[in-house]
Amino acid sequence: MREKNATITVIRMADRIRFVLNDQPVEIDVLSPMTTLLDWLRDHRGLKGTKEGCAEGDCGACTVVLERADGRREAMNSCIALLGQIDGQAVRTVEGLRRPDGTPHPVQAAMAEADATQCGFCTPGFVMSAYAFAAGGEKADLETVHDALAGNLCRCTGYRPIVEAMTRIAGLPIDPAAVAPGRPGSVSFGTFHVPRSLGELLALRARHPDALLLAGATDLGLLASRSRKPPAAVIHVAHVPELTAIREDEKEITIGAAATYAQAMPLLIAHHPALKPYLARLGSRQIRTMGTIGGNLGTASPIGDMPPVLLALETRLALTSPRGTRDLALEDFFLGYRKTALAPDEVIQSLTLPKLWPGEVFFCDKLSKRRDQDISTVAAGYRLRVTKGKIEDVRVGFGGMAATPRRASHVEQALKDQPFSPAAFESAAAAVARDFQPIDDWRGSASYRLTAAANLLRRLYWRIAEPQRAVEVEAL
Numbered sequence: 001m002r003e004k005n006a007t008i009t010v011i012r013m014a015d016r017i018r019f020v021l022n023d024q025p026v027e028i029d030v031l032s033p034m035t036t037l038l039d040w041l042r043d044h045r046g047l048k049g050t051k052e053g054c055a056e057g058d059c060g061a062c063t064v065v066l067e068r069a070d071g072r073r074e075a076m077n078s079c080i081a082l083l084g085q086i087d088g089q090a091v092r093t094v095e096g097l098r099r100p101d102g103t104p105h106p107v108q109a110a111m112a113e114a115d116a117t118q119c120g121f122c123t124p125g126f127v128m129s130a131y132a133f134a135a136g137g138e139k140a141d142l143e144t145v146h147d148a149l150a151g152n153l154c155r156c157t158g159y160r161p162i163v164e165a166m167t168r169i170a171g172l173p174i175d176p177a178a179v180a181p182g183r184p185g186s187v188s189f190g191t192f193h194v195p196r197s198l199g200e201l202l203a204l205r206a207r208h209p210d211a212l213l214l215a216g217a218t219d220l221g222l223l224a225s226r227s228r229k230p231p232a233a234v235i236h237v238a239h240v241p242e243l244t245a246i247r248e249d250e251k252e253i254t255i256g257a258a259a260t261y262a263q264a265m266p267l268l269i270a271h272h273p274a275l276k277p278y279l280a281r282l283g284s285r286q287i288r289t290m291g292t293i294g295g296n297l298g299t300a301s302p303i304g305d306m307p308p309v310l311l312a313l314e315t316r317l318a319l320t321s322p323r324g325t326r327d328l329a330l331e332d333f334f335l336g337y338r339k340t341a342l343a344p345d346e347v348i349q350s351l352t353l354p355k356l357w358p359g360e361v362f363f364c365d366k367l368s369k370r371r372d373q374d375i376s377t378v379a380a381g382y383r384l385r386v387t388k389g390k391i392e393d394v395r396v397g398f399g400g401m402a403a404t405p406r407r408a409s410h411v412e413q414a415l416k417d418q419p420f421s422p423a424a425f426e427s428a429a430a431a432v433a434r435d436f437q438p439i440d441d442w443r444g445s446a447s448y449r450l451t452a453a454a455n456l457l458r459r460l461y462w463r464i465a466e467p468q469r470a471v472e473v474e475a476l
């Protein structure tokens with residue numbers, strides 16, 4: 001059991017954290033903004049319906065729902081969210097579902113009727129995920145239900161009644177979302193700084209060189225929840241419009257580094273359908289509500305899911321500082337284990353991916369010990385252009401194979417300018433061991449990683465050559 005509030009510093013803030021909780025306005029002026037939302041709900045607000053299971057974003061017992069200004073409702077993990085992140089937002093907990101006459105919400109009633117309440121400890125989290133699912137007006141097909149529930153663990157493994165409840169919940173009429181109060185300008189809660197323009201962000205970075213950049217906190221939030229050692233100071237980039245914009249033109253897609261996965265996914269998937277099943281396995285909906293691609297790159301983990309894909313798609317980064325914006329190829333960003341080319345005064349502003357050329361295809365793979373909610377053992381992205389039976393261009397990115405995510409240059413050489421044939425992919429498979437000397441760890445041995453990566457390349461041939469057969473084989 002974690003020691004409660006071991007490192008929470010109580011401070012009087014010049015600015016108050018303001019948000020809407022269960023339709024009621026809330027103001028907080030005496031508490032650390034680094035307190036997790038979960039601790040605040042349970043220990044300071046007395047709302048014990050939201051549970052703590054793992055305290056690291058994995059189990060979903062702490063799920064609450066963000067009610068966005070545009071009416072979207074998104075499930076999120078309150079255990080790894082910092083209170084300062086909630087300023088200006090509207091949040092609903094399980095207590096906020098109760099009807100004015102005291103009767104359960106239709107989502108709760110549907111869970112009870114389907115015998116899906118079970119142990120009771122995980123149930124509030126399931127209910128909140130189900131509430132967000134119902135509010136999204138989604139269909140109750142198995143794939144969607146699975147996706148909506150992937151961030152909620154049931155340790156008694158009684159998922160069947162919960163899935164059954166979801167079929168009843170789909171299409172239930174849901175009340176309009178609460179109105180998020182918003183916040184017009186920049187604000188600081190003690191050492192939690194929230195700029196609302198790029199200029200203010202850069203000025204804060206210069207003024208507070210030791211403050212950590214904080215986007216969705218799905219990595220950094222673990223310092224506050226699991227380790228109980230929250231960062232001393234942060235600059236929260238989630239409300240800087242220059243970092244959240246998403247746009248496309250004829251040639252390329254540009255995604256703000258602080259756009260959440262939930263915001264970026266529709267455009268990414270529209271251009272690269274292979275990303276749909278891949279991104280569905282990046283954390284869970286709760287993680288994708290808050291997490292950002294900029295955070296995934298900033299973390300620079302060798303097993304982050306976005307770098308292999310973005311390397312294959314020839315992504316370029318816009319890195320901005322008071323000196324201006326420089327353009328850097330993603331492959332030059334990762335310098336060593338969790339070491340990047342980001343200068344101390346820089347932020348990742350956005351990433352730009354060229355669109356596919358005619359004849360180009362893109363695929364990706366993620367291998368992990370568990371299908372859902374698991375970090376990759378090996379991840380890969382591939383972009384190939386095949387013209388008249390010849391591989392004219394190829395880019396292959398791998399994660400989990402070295403200290404940094406990297407392109408596989410020998411693999412690429414083995415494929416480039418070769419006839420598109422099983423033999424070319426066999427040579428590529430053989431080249432994997434020249435590109436990488438992976439490590440052994442509990443996720444996978446070095447030999448597993450080498451064998452798996454080689455086999456992914458062999459399978460890639462069939463995915464391109466005989467897509468239908470590849471789909472059938474993968475479904476086995």
Ligand SMILES: Cc1cc2nc3c(=O)[nH]c(=O)nc-3n(C[C@H](O)[C@H](O)[C@H](O)COP(=O)(O)OP(=O)(O)OC[C@H]3O[C@@H](n4cnc5c(N)ncnc54)[C@H](O)[C@@H]3O)c2cc1C
Pocket residue numbers: 056057058080212213214215216217218219220221237243257258281282283284287290291292293294295296297298299303304305306342346347348349373374375376
């Ligand atoms: C339960 C769980 C499951 C997860 N599953 C996956 C998974 O399947 N695959 C995967 O790849 N990851 C996974 N993650 C890790 C995490 O969700 C991702 O790395 C996510 O993209 C981090 O984004 P964030 O916005 O939350 O980053 P934050 O935690 O806010 O920040 C992460 C790092 O990036 C830096 N940073 C943030 N924004 C910028 C910026 N604009 N410029 C420069 N630096 C910046 C921060 O300073 C920090 O060092 C998981 C995490 C959890 C808790």
Ligand code: FES
Pocket residue numbers: 051052053054055056057058059060061062063077078079080
């Ligand atoms: S307590 Fe497990 S995800 Fe938050």
Ligand code: FES
Pocket residue numbers: 117118119120121122123153154155156157158
């Ligand atoms: S519902 Fe809680 S363990 Fe299954």
